[in-house]
Amino acid sequence: MELCSNPGDPIEREIAMNGTKMHLVQMMFHTPIAHTVLGWAQPNDRQVEGLTSFAYWQDIARTAERGCLDGIFFADTPAARDEYQGKFDANLRYGVVWPTHDPMPVVAAMAAATEKLGFAVTLSVTGTPPYLAVRRLSTLDCLSNGRIGWNVVTGFLKSEHRAVGSTEIMEHDERYDYADEYMEICNAFWKSADEDAFPVNRETGIFADPSKIRVVDYEGRFLRSRGVNPVMRSAQGRPVIFQAGSSGRGMRFAARHAEVVFAIQPHLAGMKAFVDRIEAARKEVSRPDPVRVLFGVQPVIADSLEKARERVTELGQAAPLDAVLSRLSGTFGVDLSKFDPDKPVGELQSQASLGMIASLTDDLTGRPTLREVARRFAVSGGLLQLMGTPIQVADQMEKLWRESGGHGFIVTPMEQPGSIEQFVHSVVPILQERGIFRREYETATFRGHLH
Ligand SMILES: Cc1cc2nc3c(=O)[nH]c(=O)nc-3n(C[C@H](O)[C@H](O)[C@H](O)COP(=O)(O)O)c2cc1C
DSSP: OOBSSOOOSOOOOOOTTTTOOOEEEEEEESSSOSSSTTGGGSTTOOHHHHTTOHHHHHHHHHHHHHTTOSEEEEEOOOSOOOOGGGSSHHHHHTTSSOSOOOHHHHHHHHHHTOSSOEEEEEEESSSSOHHHHHHHHHHHHHHTTSOEEEEEEOOOOHHHHHHTTOSSOOOHHHHHHHHHHHHHHHHHHHTSBOTTOOOOBTTTTBOOOGGGBOOEEEEOSSOEEEEOOOSOOOTTSSOEEEEOOOSHHHHHHHHHHOSEEEEOOSSHHHHHHHHHHHHHHHHHTTOOSOOEEEEEEEEEEOSSHHHHHHHHHHHHHHSOHHHHHHHHHHHHTSOGGGSOTTSBGGGOOOSSOHHHHHHHHTTSSSSOBHHHHHHHHHHHTTOEEEEESHHHHHHHHHHHHHHHOOOEEEEOOSSTTHHHHHIIIIIHHHHHHTTSSOSBOOOSSHHHHHO
């Protein structure tokens, strides 16, 4: 077995949750920034160079694998945002999650540079027929020997729907009905071949046994598909299904389909409530296997808590309000330039991302204004910030993990690749010493790591 780091002398503590350990996934975007607006403009940030380099991503993958992380998660919104002022300008001017490059080729390159690390890649059900989604995802899953996950999203950006030629954008809940059908088709393809369907026998010349491969023939309200699964079985059968919706309808979708749910919650109480709601939704659909919940966090690691706070304040001040609002407008689905920044956001109605609005405003006291939400959103994108020295960050992670009922974290960087290296080199070893995070991979597939 490969060691992910020098084990030293472990002080094994009592491990919470029946011996299970924390799960850690590194979050990335194939764009100039992750969540920190103008992150690309920091002097040590190299993400823009990464847009034209496989080597950049492969180095990050190796770093993550050295840290024994479960995997890397690629978020993706495949279109620029034009809700703000009804035009793309602010989004483009400041490189706010744009240019938005396809994460799939990068995942292929990163998987080629690693052996154990998993990769969850976001692919919207908008624009790609389910048959082609199965083909692309399963091809990666085969090439990586079972290390791929799929973050299923419905595409909350109107600009994405327009870019791929949809004439009308479905309402929030109906998008999930559509996604239900989409998943039914994908699952039908993934289940259509038996494990022993591919003898690949050189002597007999028999590649596959057609009696063990069923034709999928699906006709639903929105979608239809007829065909044979185009790809061989991968080591894990099908990609691990991730999902990130947190509205009531989003949770019902997750309870039905997702193996891992990625959630943003601003504090421990919110995390506990989220886990309870997912558990309730899981029981409602009588699903026997567990749903893993990972909470998005942004570690801000520095020599002291004060220095971490100073860094956040600096980055927040460096982000122009226009740039932040161009991102938030896409998330909220409304043109925030028409809104007085000093009015409470609670008055906003949105079809775009209801779960996100709730989590962004939940812990702000009183009636938070748009300006307050934007200031917080500028650096962390609404993810909970864990600030301080490596030990302080590890302490917060341990407490949240032990007490929330969640299974771990999706960690977003402020600076790339610096934040990733800093996290792996300074916080991960502390979690390992405490016996709550793996020192070596015990399984070969992404699903294996996550269970
Ligand atoms: C933590 C989190 C991460 C998300 N990541 C993506 C993403 O990468 N791409 C995307 O198109 N939508 C993303 N979404 C949007 C969701 O998939 C979903 O469309 C949106 O939250 C609306 O559903 P909800 O109201 O159920 O939350 C994300 C949402 C959350 C809360």
